[in-house]
Amino acid sequence: MSDDLFPVPTITAFLDEHGIGTGPVRASRVGEGHSNLTYWVERDDVTVVLRRGPRPPLPKSTHDMVRETRIQRTLAAHGVPVPQILAVEEDEARIGVPFYVSVWLDGVVITDEVPAHLDDEAGRRTTVEAAVDALVALHAVDVTAPDVAGLGRPEGYLGRQVERFRGLWSVNSQREVAGIHELGDWLAEHLPATQRHAVVHGDFRIGNLMYAADAPARVRAILDWEMATLGDPLADVGYLLATYATPDSVSTPMELTPVTRQPGYPGTDDIAKRYAAATGLDLGDLRWYEVLALWKACIFLEAMHTRWLAGERPGDAFAPTLTDGVPLLAEVALARTRA
Structure with missing residues (x-):
């Protein structure tokens, strides 16, 4: 090509x-x-x-x-x-x-097909467990090490995220979508206290992991570091859970690994419990972090949609789906604020 x-x-x-x-x-x-x-x-x-x-x-x-x-x-x-x-x-x-x-790297990225070597009860369970363990290990990196400390400014991370993305909507969008401003207000009003600082991947999900090409399930590489910085590690946990497909979850544009809807994959409660047990962090405010993830996704996906409307993403089959996809994401996020 x-x-x-x-x-x-x-x-x-x-x-x-x-x-x-x-x-x-x-x-x-x-x-x-x-x-x-x-x-x-x-x-x-x-x-x-x-x-x-x-x-x-x-x-x-x-x-x-x-x-x-x-x-x-x-x-x-x-x-x-x-x-x-x-x-x-x-x-x-x-x-x-x-x-x-x-x-x-010789490995597999899991999206809409289950790799044959992980297509059994143990393989499906350990696929998700390996992802959680990789996230735990990432969040254990010493952020005070001089080279790591230079990757970002963790103090005030959550507040900056909310304010930055509130300002981006008017830049990214040429339309009004119900709930976007309400979500920003809700997040600002319910801002949780950060328990500790860590390297935050920013897009941590099953589809951004490369697994080994043979059993047992193990993560060979974490991919796509575009949004990584230092901040609150629960932002990654909220993002993982908000984008994780389960049998009863609403299918949204952020559902990029739908295979986890199938029998044998752990649920979101299992993921949260495994992470909490390994880190000792309190996940009582986890719903806030899930809403943050969905709301941010609305805003960065809207940017893709606007660029497509302007002719800057020719041949893009995904961007047209965001005409309805972004409002759906906002609706799902609003439902979580009211749960």
């Missing part, structure tokens, strides 16, 4: 400059890429992954591949399972946006 998103001659020259393989470049998209785009790239003697932002123009302070690279390199030094970064291009002039290249 070769197009404006993946110009093969330019990518080939970059790989040659960094000594990453020889021979012609063959590439294909990995995943649906609703935000940043990931490509499988093969040459005669190497297979790698290239990750880049979407087609410009980009919203300010989003899709920062250089920052994402720095976060992964920092966390790798602290034992967090992330793909090894091989090279990064900071100059957006090369292909229109910065990008990076990492090693290709």
Whole structure:
């Protein structure tokens, strides 16, 4: 393939400059890429992954591949399972946006199919348990270590999140969606106290984990670090639970791994109990964090929808679904505030 998103001659020259393989470049998209785009790239003697932002123009302070690279390199030094970064291009002039290249890992990402080696009672249970344990380990990283401390400012994280996203709605949207402002008010009025600080992934869900290609279930890598920072670890727990599909949950645009609706997968209560037992944190305010996750999703998905309306996401099959999908997410979030 070769197009404006993946110009093969330019990518080939970059790989040659960094000594990453020889021979012609063959590439294909990995995943649906609703935000940043990931490509499988093969040459005669190497297979790698290239990750880049979407087609410009980009919203300010989003899709920062250089920052994402720095976060992964920092966390790798602290034992967090992330793909090894091989090279990064900071100059957006090369292909229109910065990008990076990492090693290709042999594993599986679970979305709408259950991997055969995990398709039994033990495999389904341990798939989710391994995800929770990976999150616990991430949140155990020492945020006072000098290199980690430079990744963000954890004090006041929750308040800043609420205020920042309240301001983004008018920037991201050209319409009114029932409940968006009410949700922002509710979150501000019920702001919980942060119990401790941690590395927050920001998009932690089953579909952003790569599992080993054989049993038992174990996480080989945590993917997609675009929104990572330092803050309240329960933000990740709330996000995981709010986007986790169960037999009785409403299907929303954030349900990206629907297989967990099937029999044998743990429920959200099981996930919360396992995390609480491992960390000792009080999850009494967990509903607030779930609402935060759904409300933020409304706002960043609305940005995709608006860009699609403006013709900036041509060929995007996901963005049109957000015409109804964002209002549905807001409705689900409002229902949780009233539960």
